[in-house]
Amino acid sequence: MGEDDLRQMIGRVKNGSLSRRGFVRRMAALGLTAPMATQLLAISGAGSAQAQSVPAYRPTRRGGGGALKVLYWQASTLLNPHFAVGTTNQDSSRVFYEPLAGWAADGTLHPILAAEIPSLENGGLSADGRSVTWKLKRGVKWHDGQDFSADDVIFNWEYSRNAAVAAVTSGSYRDVNAVKVDDHTVRVEFAQPTPFWADAFVAATGQLIPKHLFQAFNGANSRDAPTNLRPVGTGPYRFSSFLPGDMLRGELNPNYHMNNRPFFDTIEVKGGGDAVSAARAVLQTGDYDYAWNLQVEDDLLKRLEAANRGRVNIVEGGGIEFVQLNVTDPNREVDGERSHISTTHPAFSDPAVRQAMALLIDRNALEQFIYGRGGPATANFLNNPPRFTSPNMRWEFSIQKANELLDAAGWVRGRDGIRAKNNVRLRFIYQTSVNAPRQRTQAVYKQAAQRAGIDLELKSVTASVFFSSDVANPDTFTKFYADMQMYTTTMPQADPQRFMNQYVSWEMSTRANSWQGRNIVRWKNDEYDAAFRSAESEIDPIKRAALFIRMNDLIVGSNHIIPLVKRPTVSGSLNNLRHVLSGWDGTFWAIQDWWRET
């Protein structure tokens, strides 16, 4: 089915001659998943996605829910969202501060301080993609009683992009222009047509701080603001106490701007310790209501769940564990730089070898015996949100096929059983970080490769070195001085633009850019580059989704990237806790909607 047919059908849904359900059913018959079909409707303005993205909130009055106790095995250290280096700090700021909108689990926007989500229909989005107009909710008050207005929103833009402040969020604000239209309207302007307009003022980096308390600290003295540690926000909970690196406590905000919310009288976020005991404190002893990011073996989680007090939540995001086959030669030095982009890998330049490598990893075994529910096997690099999932990729595990392929390509087994051709032996250094599941995956891969006459030399590097940006260290993942490597890459937003830039040619990781480039595998493909360039300015959401799907197919089809398993976030909660989680936003993105069933 072509784009035109799709458009016609969406048009029929819009004018009412085709039901939404009928549309979804037809799409399913064509091999498109139901969520993808729903989202196609939503993004083209024919669906009420916002209503579905967040589950119903039942409590009929504010408060009375007692204490909500949350465990993080990493402790938060500060409460200014503009200084939040990691998720832990972004999350703890989120208890008090709110953005204009957050990302729901299905990858759609959900309004929080915005009156509505801007769209072409309501005039929020300009047709040329150069600006977005946010209407702010009226009657919102800061915890100290002051009114929330457009001035606060503009101030956040000024604060974040001020170099003297040294804000971590500046990446979201420095290239846009924010204009106050009136007291409750703000317009964000872009230099180029920008289809992904929901970055500034949205989600974790969009949390808004009050102008009246921070304006005196908009500069080099930003560190001295007392409100950095005693937040005054608009959120459902007011600040009560904070011990950096240990515990954060809040109490119900009686003037919260959403009806009947919040449900809990107090909230407590305790940090520190380890993931296993955090899982125990929720699932086994029930001392806490919710435990964040349980990177714990699935077997253990299942055993703890057997106590029947709590359950494990698996929330899909874009994280993916994958293998890279180096495009360049890591063993040849050009101008003092290994894996130089002018070289080609002696073995991986043969598509047959890459295809054989892709056939030799048993993703099913990885899912079943190593990752469990925390790692479903996948054939795609871009897995989520569903509207960007390619239906075209398949994965297969077959040692026999790999052998046949290599035989046909002329790679002959030597006396030691390792294949070679023209003095190039299929012997690869396979590196990853020190991490139990990764070492087990390496072993699984090595075993299968051996049976196809490929010898993998396993190497594991301490995570703090592997993932560091240390220019002097040869073992970092961005240098990629190995034949293959494996790690997880995450997708911070429900939009793939900042995710799929990992394979564009101008992002190559080289010495010239201190190995800061995102294209670590150093792959170059003109069609991919062109597709990415058009996606950057393509306003039509359906065309844009098709472009990203094409990019996924190109990179995965090249077999320089071998996707292994998806990495959804895993958390634990008590059975009676009704929470709203999302893989595209922080844990507390909808903390106002959490409640407890009694």
Next chain:
Amino acid sequence: MLQYLFRRLLIAIPSLLGISVILFTVLALAPGDPFEELATNPAIPPEVRMALRASLGIDDPVHIRYFRWLTAMLQGNWGFSFVSRVDVDQLILQRLPVTLVVIGLSQVLALAIALPVGIMAATRPYSIFDQVANTLAFVGFSLPTFFTGLLLILLFSIHLDWLPFVYRAQIDASGWQWWWQHIKQSIMPIMVLGLFQGAAWTRFVRSAVLDVVRLDYVTTARAKGIPERRVINRHVVRNALIPVVTLVALQMPAVFGGAIVTEQIFRVPGIGSLLISAVLANDTPVIMAVTFVFACLVIFFNLLADVIYGWLDPRISYN
């Protein structure tokens, strides 16, 4: 005496400087930086991270950073944490009360066990009591705290459900309820640390008393007809305790330093957990401050032990 003190303090200055240089260089050589998490986050452009590094002065050469740190430290400015942007001295002060209470009480517990048991065992060497005490002491200091900690959690928190295993520094209760909850959550960490330390000290007290109890003057005291109790308390223990006092004094810096492993297991917000999280986050100013304070305390208590030693044993002079 004063001259001795003065000389010791003068010697302490170069050693502290040496310690700070070594600490600083090791930290500078260690891989990683406090903004590592930003490096793997594609939403944050590398330039932002570079600007952050520059604004905190991480990119300057090591020796310049060291002298900047040193001059600030000499003026009483301990710097601020890269991660929380809070002054380091404030961070340490916040953690001090919990550390002093938990670690301090565990040392008191250790002494309360080690002294009577060690003395009893030494006065009746190779009796059943001595054998049992010895065995338990060996078991006690052979089991690492991370193991006994987990064991206690499994038993008292998970199987019996008597004690909480997540420590909360602030408790919303008043009166006896407040005390009760604090005692309940502190029992396990104090036990784990106290029993470990107590076991080691028991062995030490036993051998110290055993050395003294065989001396001639003890026999003389007994021959004079002084009651056994008085012989032990007055003549034996007093003399035997001199080395023990030194040992305990040298242990005192650890009270301030916290116990990294135990604090991590029970989530006690002490200085040990501050140090380990700073190390994991490459938060140099915090690591520097905590380790440097620790070094100062070690030197200070060493000096104190030497002074007390002379006061307890008049035969030692400082000339």
